[in-house]
Amino acid sequence: MAATLMEGEALAARIRAEVADDVRELGGMTLATVLVGDDPASHLYIGLKHRAAREAGIEPIDHRLPAETTQDELLELIAGLNADDRVDGILPQLPLPPQIDEAAIIRAVDPERDVDGLHPFNAGQLYLGRPTLVPATPLGIIALLDEYRVRLERARAVVVGRSDIVGKPVAHLLLQANATVAICHSRTADLAAETRRADVLVVAAGVPALVAADMVKPGAAVVDVGQNRTDAGLVGDVDSAAAEVAALLTPVPGGVGPLTIAMLLRNTVRAARFRRGSLAFPAA
Numbered sequence: 632m633a634a635t636l637m638e639g640e641a642l643a644a645r646i647r648a649e650v651a652d653d654v655r656e657l658g659g660m661t662l663a664t665v666l667v668g669d670d671p672a673s674h675l676y677i678g679l680k681h682r683a684a685r686e687a688g689i690e691p692i693d694h695r696l697p698a699e700t701t702q703d704e705l706l707e708l709i710a711g712l713n714a715d716d717r718v719d720g721i722l723p724q725l726p727l728p729p730q731i732d733e734a735a736i737i738r739a740v741d742p743e744r745d746v747d748g749l750h751p752f753n754a755g756q757l758y759l760g761r762p763t764l765v766p767a768t769p770l771g772i773i774a775l776l777d778e779y780r781v782r783l784e785r786a787r788a789v790v791v792g793r794s795d796i797v798g799k800p801v802a803h804l805l806l807q808a809n810a811t812v813a814i815c816h817s818r819t820a821d822l823a824a825e826t827r828r829a830d831v832l833v834v835a836a837g838v839p840a841l842v843a844a845d846m847v848k849p850g851a852a853v854v855d856v857g858q859n860r861t862d863a864g865l866v867g868d869v870d871s872a873a874a875e876v877a878a879l880l881t882p883v884p885g886g887v888g889p890l891t892i893a894m895l896l897r898n899t900v901r902a903a904r905f906r907r908g909s910l911a912f913p914a915a
């Protein structure tokens with residue numbers, strides 16, 4: 632029997648509508664984005680983020696810098712945004728050009744306005760189980776699992792991928808939801824043996840068809856985060872034949888993807904609440 636598809640569009644639209652209500656209630660807000668260089672994918676993502684922000688009533692503040700921008704110039708811009716009281720959220724679009732130390736830029740962003748949730752303070756809060764601002768894609772994954780009533784408590788969850796933006800944070804959110812979590816990566820000895828034990832399998836590796844149908848436990852809920860551009864179009868990390876084995880599976884595109892921007896907007900509302908004092912931001 633074919634798996635039920637966990638579609639993200641409708642849930643994302645609902646979240647964006649809730650965000651729009653919150654933004655109205657708070658009297659508007661702003662999201663500053665910083666794009667360095669000419670990477671076409673980054674330009675596309677920034678365009679999508681701006682459009683979604685505007686639709687929710689969030690005013691984007693658009694900063695674009697040339698590819699040869701130095702680290703000091705970028706740090707100066709970030710410091711200016713941190714000092715600007717009109718700015719609710721700050722988002723340096725990644726990846727940054729090679730002459731810039733990405734970690735230094737992430738560290739420079741005011742943690743209260745770090746809508747990507749990548750600042751070490753926010754990552755630490757997540758590790759400690761006291762989330763403040765959490766990366767958007769992992770929040771979207773948990774929201775989608777919740778929408779489809781996937782039980783996480785007592786479930787064995789396996790995450791394939793250990794990036795700071797998807798794998799590690801989603802593993803922490805699953806742990807917080809009382810799943811028993813394993814994290815796999817490129818040095819995992821027997822990936823198939825690990826994934827076959829997963830009641831909930833989250834795959835974020837960026838490798839087309841990395842997870843074949845026979846690597847999926849019958850009846851599992853499978854979240855395919857992968858977005859790989861191939862000659863056949865956009866494909867995920869999970870082979871489409873897995874739909875015959877899993878009970879629930881996210882489509883690519885149309886699964887996790889739409890939730891990422893919706894959760895970024897929700898993070899912007901959260902950041903605005905922190906700054907305006909209606910939500911307490913924990914001291915460092």
Ligand code: NDP
Pocket residue numbers: 768791792793794795796797798815816817818819822835836837838841856857858859887888889891
């Ligand atoms: P990264 O490249 O930062 O991380 C990939 C992870 O996968 C690494 O931890 C790597 O292991 C692991 N990996 C790679 N190959 C294998 C393998 N053969 N077996 C097991 N593990 C492997 O990617 P991201 O986390 O940024 O993104 C992952 C995917 O998710 C990409 O396709 C990306 O496009 C997509 N994505 C989608 C989003 C959405 O909104 N839907 C948002 C963000 C990402 P190691 O650490 O050992 O190198």
